[in-house]
Amino acid sequence: SQTIHQWPATLVQPVGSPLSLECTVEGTSNPNLYWYRQAAGRGLQLLFYSVGIGQISSEVPQNLSASRPQDRQFILSSKKLLLSDSGFYLCAWSGGQASNQPQHFGDGTRLSIL
């Protein structure tokens, strides 16, 4: 069966520090991968998605970047964090190209910027 892992679960970082969140998927190949951010008490905002190694699409201009160095690895990064980067970050994967394929989410990383 397929599983998705995100780490760390929680992270507290000072303003201006770098960031690296990692997400890996097991049990499937060539998944579509996604990074979302959920601000406190609000809905989800799609940040990046990837349909293959090295292929990254950005949905909103921001202080973050994403990379996909391997088929089942998706990394969210920042060189200098801002207070507004605080939130709950969720990684997700889906299989195939059909729109009826659901996305499957990791447990999330809660990021607090001080």
Added chain:
Amino acid sequence: GDSVTQMEGPVTLSEEAFLTINCTYTATGYPSLFWYVQYPGEGLQLLLKATKADDKGSNKGFEATYRKETTSFHLEKGSVQVSDSAVYFCALSERAAGNKLTFGGGTRVLVKP
């Protein structure tokens, strides 16, 4: 562009009450529709889905019917439990939009014993 609108919460219910969460959508094509649930401190879990008109998705006592004529996908459960307390998200996916999910804002449900 695509959009999903769902009723704002919080919705507070007593145990064994009937739950309805309204969801309507706007899409350029023929989307697939989903309900996700988020329990406190966790990620999202797929609750149910429907991929064509008049399909009914169901899981864990929850149901939602894809109504193309009213562009709606309302979530219902006949008798809620305290363990159903969570945030519920309606979402759509459309091939023309690269199969990306468009989410509603979420509805927080609190079930009291």
